[in-house]
Amino acid sequence: MGTNKLNKAPGFTALSYLIIGGLALITVIPFVVLISGSLSSESAVLKSGYWFWPREFSWDAYAFIFRYPAEVISAYRVSIIITVVGTVIGLFVSTMAAYVLYRKEVKYRNALAFYLFFTTLFNGGLAPFYILITKYLDLKNTLPVLILLPMFNVMYILILRSFIRGSVPEPLIESAKIDGAGEYRIFFQMVLPLSKPALASIGLFTALAYWNDWWTAMMFVSKDHLIPLQYMLYKMISSVNMSAAMAQYAGAMEQPKETFKLAMTVVATGPILALFPFVQKYFVSGVTIGAVKG
């Protein structure tokens, strides 16, 4: 706010810095505590609990994970495959649909938009959906189920439509048609390149949804080689929890139970945190495009 700068209110500005700084600190502290915990030695944690920095620095928890890395590597592989394949297909099909919804020649475009939008207002509920996937489509324990279910988001399609509306002017399409370009050629050679900024944002949002999806796997996958990273993390956290509860019966175990959980979380979340600073701006612009009503 340029003019506010001239009209100084030092007390208020100081308060703003204080509040924003405080909130930022609160959001980041759990990450610090998590990483510190994962780098602490198990015995120190058992003795005096977690702290804001590592108690007795140790790599033991990570060493334990990577002693038998097969499971983690397989989960990484599944997560990467579904994220890449799902994002590419989902983005492509969504953009095509968004483009059709934008074209004025398509007489039924509003009806088609409502066909998509209605699914966000009403749905059949989880039970028929579950039966459909398991009994009628027989998709249980397959890779396609992990790719297909999180593929589309109606809001993203509507956002893409408003972006295309703003960046591909209608006269441009008209002139391409006069020059003899077919619809597909116009889409591939004009619309796709001109929509790049929106594709980057929506693509990243879609990729994030795939990467963080554990629900689909929990519902429809039980084979080890199809388990994605987040679901594996969930299973490990909850089973270690259970074994902690049953430890008095099962007797002492060798594995670093407490710090292991945290190290596993770091291993599963690490790539997102490492990539985040580089891609943040695309997410921010994605949120902002979305603010424009579709």
Added chain:
Amino acid sequence: MIREIRKNWPLYTMFLPIAVYFLIFAYAPMAGVVMAFKDFNYRGGIFGSPWNGFDNFEYFFRSGKAWLVTKNTIMYNVVFLGAYTLFSVMTAVFLSEVYNKFFKRVSQTFLFLPYFISWVTVSAFVYNFLNYEYGIVNVILRKLNLDAIDIYSSPSIWFLILPLLYVWKWVGYGSILYLAAIVGIDQEVYEAATIDGASRWQKITRITIPLLKPTMIILILLGLGRIMRGEFDMFYQLIGNNGMLMDATDIIDTLVFRSLVGTQDFGMASSVGFYQSVLTLIIILSANYLVRRYDKDQALF
């Protein structure tokens, strides 16, 4: 219609994949709502199982669960939506007063960070903080010679923890949305206010907040559409099947999930799901109707 499709067939083929997808994965399950009126068995499937009228609903409403989960679902979601809106607007307003670029970028990065992690990861955080024996909160309490809290068996604390975590996870996202709206406000309005001698606080309450209202209405309206669903990921990951917290934290989604996957009670799962879908539709339609009366341009449809 045929002539229209023939004329623009390449464009319609572009829409075909998504149309087929939604037909299979969204509209087919809608036909499956008849399941709620059937005594479902897996072999007979949705259409082969015998009808049983309203038995499933009767069972659901007699179980004593209906009121509990409806109340919890609405209560949590109203608190979530209110707290999220309040904190997002507040954070955006204060962020717009931060001029140091570096400070602004770093704090925005931090605030946005929780948006990117899954609720699975958040459950590890919560464990890390609140675990009875080793959690950092209890370590601090013990250092201060206070009693440690056994958070996983204290239902009432979750009424506070869940909204706090919800805000923690979403405020970065929300503040970006509202900040974009604030940046879009015409600067001349503020200039005129400065000439008229308005204080900073007056500018916020008399200019910024009223001009954010349309954005708030749209976002709250979209949020209302989810009020019967709520954050299943969050409830399932943080609480799971903890019986001690069940009454305080059971929502419609967790009940449907438990009936379906846990006890394989298809009648219960489908009738509760149907109940949820119908309530959702009613809420969206009435909210949209109210907004339409208030300001036609802000309505969703």
